[in-house]
Amino acid sequence: MSRYEFEKHKQPYLSEDELRRRLAARGSNYEGLMKRHKIHTRNLESVTEALRSHGVEVKVIQKHEYTPEKVNWADVIMSAGGDGTFLMAASHILTRKKPLIGVNTDPSRSEGYLCLPKEYSGKFSRALDRLLAGKFRWRWRNRIRITLEGYQVSHIDPVDLDDLELGAHDHLGPHRDYRYQSESDDERLLHPSERSLDQTETTVLPIRALNEIFIGETRASRTSYYELSVDGRRWEKQKSSGLTVLMRRYNNSLMFDASEPKMTYTVRDPIINGVFSVKNPRGFAKRITIRSRCWDACLAVDGGFSFQFNDGAMAYLEILPEDALRTVILD
Missing domain, CATH: 3.40.50 (Rossmann fold)
Incomplete structure (x- = not known):
């Protein structure tokens, strides 16, 4: 288009x-x-x-x-x-x-x-x-699979960012939680950890990330609060301007080299003080786990689609051989 x-x-x-x-x-x-x-x-x-x-x-x-x-x-x-x-x-x-x-x-x-x-x-x-x-060769480009876990995560619909027009009066509209409209005020105010365990679900998003994933508050001026674990290491509570995860590393063409099954992550503008610290603001990983502590957050895939990712929800990012994308190289 x-x-x-x-x-x-x-x-x-x-x-x-x-x-x-x-x-x-x-x-x-x-x-x-x-x-x-x-x-x-x-x-x-x-x-x-x-x-x-x-x-x-x-x-x-x-x-x-x-x-x-x-x-x-x-x-x-x-x-x-x-x-x-x-x-x-x-x-x-x-x-x-x-x-x-x-x-x-x-x-x-x-x-x-x-x-x-x-x-x-x-x-x-x-x-x-x-x-x-x-006269060509197949090339498989690795991609990131995203699995969400949390309260009714299978009911979260993606927001198409290309078609999105945010009005100044309503920035929350795209990710307003319409799942709770039929609930009472008391139920709506429950922290995710207080909701019924029967409503906790795990779902694989119907989209694979070829380039990058952004996780953070939808309002850029807000601090993003989350917990991060890289390759199974201990959890680290972080506050920052968000987290970016992409395939491998950038090359001279300012794009990624996806020949190796690794992701690279970057913590954007990390807050470091007596309470919060970030040991490794960037690095490589085979598996990344994030637990949201945000209240109006999104998980955006390749700049095209955004999923709600609020307090209590967890995201598992990994690279699997069956998710690779088949492309061609002309000889």
Whole structure:
């Protein structure tokens, strides 16, 4: 989805002239957006035409139409955009058997590190010839599995951060706990540890993290309070601006090298005083466990989806071989 398509999807009631004026009022250039949109559309059409010319059945869908049912229908998933589109496409692929191939449709404005080389952006037919001839190698990229444990965690729905518009009057809306609307005031005020043990659940989130996970308060100005255990070591109570976990380490392209099954974590702006301390504000890990002590917190995956993660909830982060994402490298 191009930025122009995103704006149209977000504001379908606006005419083109109204959209132009709305963008201008925000300091954005309508003509520039249309130019990038046409480049994206032209390269997308070259992909679909090349595939159909070889008898491949193709379904072109937008981000808001991307569902598990569509993923199950396809033999191969292809993302048309940049790294953000690739990450979004990867999030719903839960098996290592289904390949994901990324095409950078605007290489002058997008790095496309996860996509095919930029030389194929406007000439996808060349890449397709190599793929059909078997002149490629499979590459499995490790991902992070997230398991939540806590009060009715299986009822927590993800918030789509791309479609989210937070109003100044209601920053809590996306993660307001609607599970408690039918409860009495007394039940609603119970600490998670005081609720019935029968309502404690464990669930694996239906999304895998390919790039990064952020855990912390939804309001950036608030201090995040949680307990952290790395690779089974003793728990450490921490206060900070949140915790970031990503795959392995950054390389010179400012992306990750996921060739080794390890995560790297960073405690952001840790508070260190007579009560709280952080022995290792950053490091590598095979398994990370976090217990939330926050009251309006989220667990955000690859910058695309956010899950409520409030006081008492626990998250287990680990890398499993069966969660690896199948991608290609052209020889």
